[in-house]
Amino acid sequence: MASMNDKDYYALLGVEKDASQDQIRKAFQTRARKLHPDVNKEPDAEERFKEVSEAYAVLSDPDKRKRYDAMRSGSPFGGYGAPTSPQGYGSDPFGGASPFGWGPFGGGFGGAASRRRSRSYNPRAGTDVAYELTVDAAAAAKGVRRGVTYQRYGTCEVCHGSGSVEAEHSETCPTCGGSGRITVDTGLFGVMAMTCPECEGTGRVVADPCRACGGSGRTLTASEVVVDVPAGSHDGDEVRVAGMGNAGTNGSSAGDFVCRVCVPEERLERTQASGFNLIGFAVPFAVLGLLTSTLSSMTFIVGVPLVVGLYLALRGGIRHQGRWWRNAGIAVLNGASNGLALAVFLVLMLSCTSGLGRGGYGGYGLY
Template sequence: MAMMNEKDYYAILGVSKDADAKEIQKAFQQKARKLHPDINKAPDAEERFKEVSEAYAVLSDDAKRARYDAMRSGGPFAGYQGAPRPGPAGGAQTPGGFPFDGFPFGGSWGPAHRSAAAYNPETGADVVIDIDLNAQQARDGARKGVRYRRYETCEQCSGTGSISSESAHACPSCGGTGSIDVDMSFLFGGGRLQMVCPECGGTGRVVADPCPRCDGTGRRAVVSEAVIGFAAGTHDGDVVRMRGMGHAGTNGAPGGDLVGRAHVAAERLEGRARTGFYLAGFCAPFLVSLLITGMTMAMTTLCAVPFALGVLMVVSDDVLHRSVLWWRRGAVQFANGFGNGVFFAVLLAGFSRCSQSMTGPSYRMM
């Protein structure tokens, strides 16, 4: 979810930045009536209704609106309870008294007073790379160099996302609950609507002085290089895991791994050959059943054609250069198809016997 300083709530509601409370409420009423899910059945109506409600929840509250304006302008009061806000007559008021309340005296003006960012520690994801190996490399082992994109820990903030010693604070917009309430009593007779806080993204915590280099996430996008070593006797699908070389976690959370996955063409069963093994296996029980029961040549041919097609698909996949593992995987696919074919063949035979018994002499005498 985008943070509230990344969205233009005034544009979403269609009002000017100097709009008063009545103009904001009127604009919200008009848009909410058109977008309410009970009335508007468009696929994106619910999402747009939530966005309009989010904008109203922020702009209808003096303190939240002041924080939002300060955060978007990059003002020095952004992220603090003492931020000035517009008063009823357009003058400036402060919710916490003197506007410098809460500032550590002796501090420097600069990046330490940037706008707040959501504090959301999440473990970094693995980076998985398929690496092609020929039959000899798989047999003898190989080392492969790779370049890949990933997130690495930000050096400036050491991954915390904050340039101060304390990285996380309770979100001032929701008080640490992770959600905000929107008064809907004037619309359709509703009560209060609870929604995810747009500033902290539902975590209830923010970085009040985010690192300017990583924007408070604690990680940066980079291009990395690594050498992945595959041991002798590697097979298709085997993986090599390099700890901590995947995506770095956000806000100091653990990072993921770099995973090299061997792609050995001589052992990989895919595409036409995979389908061919299954098709041949599926048709085999029908073909055997028809030959045993002595059905007509037309019925036998009807089953023989897809069986032959499956065999042709397998043979056309360079079978002379395939490994033993490839043939084993093909046998598994053939067995899967054969099992399903037996099931349907038995089912078909049962229906055939029922049909014959219903049209036999004993049935006609009844």
């Protein structure tokens, strides 16, 4: 087998030496489709496929590309110093992720609708779609029904979510034999293990990928849902609509549409929440000062947070909604917990310091 120094990886991919990463990726995708052993039955197709995979493995990695260019020019490291790749030569250079980005045959799982994907069979449950619905306090108290239009991944209407138009079942990946990994001998860089570019590591592929969804079983679409906000709702409450989230891949279950209710009259502004936090922070120190008769010495640590906190909390105006006061109380408690932790720490530090001082004086008294 020819050494890496004898191979022109740029020529193997048909790109110029100053080609961008995107041009290299597209060139590899084009050649991989033509030379794939499952498509090309020529005797040397498999060997040529390995060569272009090796070329892409090196040129797609900026560090390896620099070292390869330097080696071709005659300098061991081309002025870049010793190799700095954190993985080293003998480990997976791609950190366990697919080295082919969106795959040699197109887009990847979860990408934009315009991107094509490989024909990997990868069933995954769909994620929830979160939406914030703003209503006033009166509507939240009485209950309200709202129609919402949003974008989500819906079940493909052509293949009905399976990802395959005709075949009922997936098949073992012909490239990796079901292992989900392939190895490429790059010569100087050693044998590198990679995620299989065809199945993207799953070991299974869709037999005949649907052209509408690329084999994922879902497409980006606009959907509508009617949300019933029940009477007596408050800021932060959630209303779920089952099955109206993102569709799963290859026939897996869909997530939910999660509507979070926002009632501005009950919501603390960010500065107000910070103000109530400061007020709560000062409370433990005020109590500590009263219990130890040292409040006068704690004027700064109590007075400054209290004054600044009151200013921030009241600057936006006081609202008379019960939930607003509840949120304010929660913010005060959060601040008080932080202040209490610091107060206990200071008390323990002072106790240890005074104990060491007494022990020291006693020790000197022995002499």
